[in-house]
Amino acid sequence: MTLNQLKYVIAISKENSLNEAAKKLFISQPSLTAALHALEQELGFDIFLRSKSGVSLTVKGAEFLGYARSVVEQYDLLDAKYISKTNGKRSFHVSMQHYTFAVNAFVELMNQYGFDEYEFEIHETKTHEVIDNVKYQKSEIGVLYLNDFNKTVLQKVFHEDGLEFTPLFECSIYAYMSKKNPLASRTEITIEDLDEYPCLVFAQGDYNSFYFAEEVLSTYGYKRLIRANDRATLLNLMVGINGYTLCSGIICEELNGSDYCAVKLKTDEKMTIGYIARKAAVISEIGQKYIEILARYKAMVLE
Numbered sequence: 001m002t003l004n005q006l007k008y009v010i011a012i013s014k015e016n017s018l019n020e021a022a023k024k025l026f027i028s029q030p031s032l033t034a035a036l037h038a039l040e041q042e043l044g045f046d047i048f049l050r051s052k053s054g055v056s057l058t059v060k061g062a063e064f065l066g067y068a069r070s071v072v073e074q075y076d077l078l079d080a081k082y083i084s085k086t087n088g089k090r091s092f093h094v095s096m097q098h099y100t101f102a103v104n105a106f107v108e109l110m111n112q113y114g115f116d117e118y119e120f121e122i123h124e125t126k127t128h129e130v131i132d133n134v135k136y137q138k139s140e141i142g143v144l145y146l147n148d149f150n151k152t153v154l155q156k157v158f159h160e161d162g163l164e165f166t167p168l169f170e171c172s173i174y175a176y177m178s179k180k181n182p183l184a185s186r187t188e189i190t191i192e193d194l195d196e197y198p199c200l201v202f203a204q205g206d207y208n209s210f211y212f213a214e215e216v217l218s219t220y221g222y223k224r225l226i227r228a229n230d231r232a233t234l235l236n237l238m239v240g241i242n243g244y245t246l247c248s249g250i251i252c253e254e255l256n257g258s259d260y261c262a263v264k265l266k267t268d269e270k271m272t273i274g275y276i277a278r279k280a281a282v283i284s285e286i287g288q289k290y291i292e293i294l295a296r297y298k299a300m301v302l303e
Helices: 003-015 018-025 029-043 059-083 100-113 127-135 151-160 231-241 285-300
Strands: 048-051 054-057 090-096 118-124 141-146 163-171 174-178 199-202 225-228 244-247 260-265 271-278
Touching: 003 018, 003 029, 003 059, 018 029, 054 059, 090 100, 090 127, 090 285, 100 118, 100 285, 118 127, 127 141, 127 163, 127 271, 141 151, 141 163, 141 285, 151 163, 163 285, 174 231, 199 231, 199 244, 225 231, 231 244, 271 285
Parallel strands: 090 118, 090 141, 199 225
Antiparallel strands: 048 054, 141 271, 163 271, 174 244, 174 260
């Protein structure tokens, strides 16, 4: 296995085509195909599936790609620092469920570290993509929650994917809504009080299982349920149709504005906010700082 072969795999995965990858790499397609075949022979499995429409990663290939990216990235850092001395930037990538406070923590991190030495990437996305991004090393850390309902299933997924969940803090459950909602002035409400209002949830795509839901009480028989892909849309629906979503109750007016509120839900349910990382991985200095900033939000947890 050579560094060039790893770079070839990364290029092919970006282009989904051996021909296009060869052009980008400035080598002939037969040479690229031969190098890929030799690597697959050495590994003992196919990295890509070939078809008339192009190539796509196999399951093992996707896992291998994550490690290949990590190795090439570390080599580029060494080259920039000690060989070419171009002072290459380090990178920090995070994935998360749709949490404003996790985005806010990322903003604080970027302001502290600046952009001279680091390139930043943030993915606010579906639950399974948070897990996959950490599994395949697209992100160093993934922020999500566990509760009594999803814990057994998700912990099994983490174990199978070589990941480990670390809790940060526990939260009660709140209904997040526009201050214009008729229930906004209440100090506590029941799930039945919310029946006449649309429940807003984040769509999980092909993984629309109750266990992958970003909202607790996912099995409740909601009369009106609307799925959306992004947080901005949910906020608009809260104002436009008096919708609500269930959340931790941590409010970040810096990003969402002051037009929303959290009303405590009368339930014994709890959610534990935490992060996943690759098992036995050494968290980078900047990753540890991000976790430290996240942990501070425990002080904002409502009772």
